[in-house]
Amino acid sequence: MDKNIRRWLKILLETDIPFQFVSITGFPVIKNLCLELGLPAPTIIAGNIVIGEIKTCDLLLTSHLDELSFGFKHLDVGGGWMAPYHLYTPAKSKSELTIIGIRNKKTSVIGRGILVDKDGSPFCETNINLEVGDRAVYDYPVTISNNLISGKAIDNRAGILICLLSLKNLLDNGLSVAIALTDGEEHIPTGYFSRYFPHLLSYLKKGCEICFIDGIYKEGLASAGVKELPTSALVIPHSSYGKGYIVPPLTWGWLRDEMVPQAQKEDIKVQICPAYYSRGDDWGLVTNPSTQNNIEGFFISYGAWGDRGYEPPLTIDLESIDNCVKFTTFVAEKKLHK
Structure with a gap:
């Protein structure tokens, strides 16, 4: 090998x-x-x-x-609601997320958040400045x-x-x-x-x-x-x-x-x-x-x-x-x- x-x-x-x-x-x-x-x-x-x-x-x-990724569709107090861009299974526990955004035509990691399931809908808890259309992926260390x-x-x-x-x-x-x-x-x-x-x-x-x-x-x-x-x-x-x-x-x-x-x-x-x-x-x-x-x-x-x-x-x-x-x-x- x-x-x-x-x-x-x-x-x-x-x-x-x-x-x-x-x-x-x-x-x-x-x-x-x-x-x-x-x-x-x-x-x-x-x-x-x-x-x-x-x-x-x-x-x-x-x-x-x-x-597996999510897209932010609606911003709210303490974070944002996300559209799952994959077959989403409501999470029984919280998961860490990395948030990727486009700012001034440049792509970058703009922060991190926590995935929380609320009645079958994914919500990202974060204190960063989100924008509609930002993306999120799971964050697990190798x-x-x-x-x-x-x-x-x-x-x-x-x-x-x-x-x-x-x-x-x-x-x-x-x-x-x-x-x-x-x-x-x-x-x-x-x-x-x-x-x-x-x-x-x-x-x-x-x-x-x-x-x-x-x-x-x-x-x-x-x-x-x-x-x-x-x-x-x-x-x-x-x-x-x-x-x-x-x-x-x-x-x-x-x-x-x-x-x-x-x-x-x-x-x-x-x-x-x-x-x-x-x-x-x-x-x-x-x-x-x-x-x-x-x-x-x-x-x-x-x-x-x-x-x-x-x-x-x-x-x-x-x-x-x-x-x-x-x-x-x-x-x-x-x-x-x-």
């Missing part, structure tokens, strides 16, 4: 990237990581960060960069214990790191691969799960495939009888038990019957997993694809653990990231060398 994985993930976890801020606060961090990894310079397309030649790639790896790392945005900064490291491996091997680090996945699921990603579909050539990289969290893992934090890569046939995207039969059979057993023989920890996997950017292939080409995809996942479902803080074993990178690289090489 690369000794830098811990450091890179810590950098990603400590960056505040609310909905619609991928191109604002996310881009500089990704640009620096690309420089360190020797990857092509990132560009912004439709609010998403793209690395590599998206118009000619044979495989697109994708993972969302935004995190903690590290050996291979275990916890933080506020494991969902889906772990997936971002898997994409970046897999891309490096594949470009070094001369393969035609690109990655998309997307915005708008963390939004209210009664509307779109996937707000910005579908705009990229029209760029993809016929025959390009998509690998969705995201996590499966405690409740989803429990649905498959998983009782310990996984260290292996996880391969699933569909999202939301079939309510979301379903991996095409031939691709699924190839993954299940060939790729997973072959990878296991090469000491890559990977397993077929029947766990519940929430819809994400894959929803863009189901509800609003903006292409005439029949773009197909599949899933490679990691497992993470927390006491509040998919809400922070979550904990991941870095070995899981390493195995996802190995399996993503393995599958891509086999697929593109067919």
Whole structure:
């Protein structure tokens, strides 16, 4: 396992990237990581960060960069009422928040507050000068214990790191691969799960495939009888038990019957997993694809653990990231060398 994985993930976890801020606060961090990894310079397309030649790639790896966030909709004595820009579960206990605002055309952390649930509505207690439209994200410090790392945005900064490291491996091997680090996945699921990603579909050539990289969290893992934090890569046939995207039969059979057993023989920890996997950017292939080409995809996942479902803080074993990178690289090489 690369000794830098811990450091890179810590950098990603400590960056505040609310909905619609991928191109604002996310881009500089990704640009620096690309420089360190020797990857092509990132560009912004439709609010998403793209690395590599998206118009000619044979495989697109994708993972969302935004995190659970709120927007201030009404200011009140002692703070402000917030609109949840994600599937909000009324909090039983208070949570610390970081507040991000635009002032004089500049983005900055303008203060901190406390999330308090009032009859199902999120309220931020703070004494700073708020403005309508300011954003808030959860504020949890990164903690590290050996291979275990916890933080506020494991969902889906772990997936971002898997994409970046897999891309490096594949470009070094001369393969035609690109990655998309997307915005708008963390939004209210009664509307779109996937707000910005579908705009990229029209760029993809016929025959390009998509690998969705995201996590499966405690409740989803429990649905498959998983009782310990996984260290292996996880391969699933569909999202939301079939309510979301379903991996095409031939691709699924190839993954299940060939790729997973072959990878296991090469000491890559990977397993077929029947766990519940929430819809994400894959929803863009189901509800609003903006292409005439029949773009197909599949899933490679990691497992993470927390006491509040998919809400922070979550904990991941870095070995899981390493195995996802190995399996993503393995599958891509086999697929593109067919």
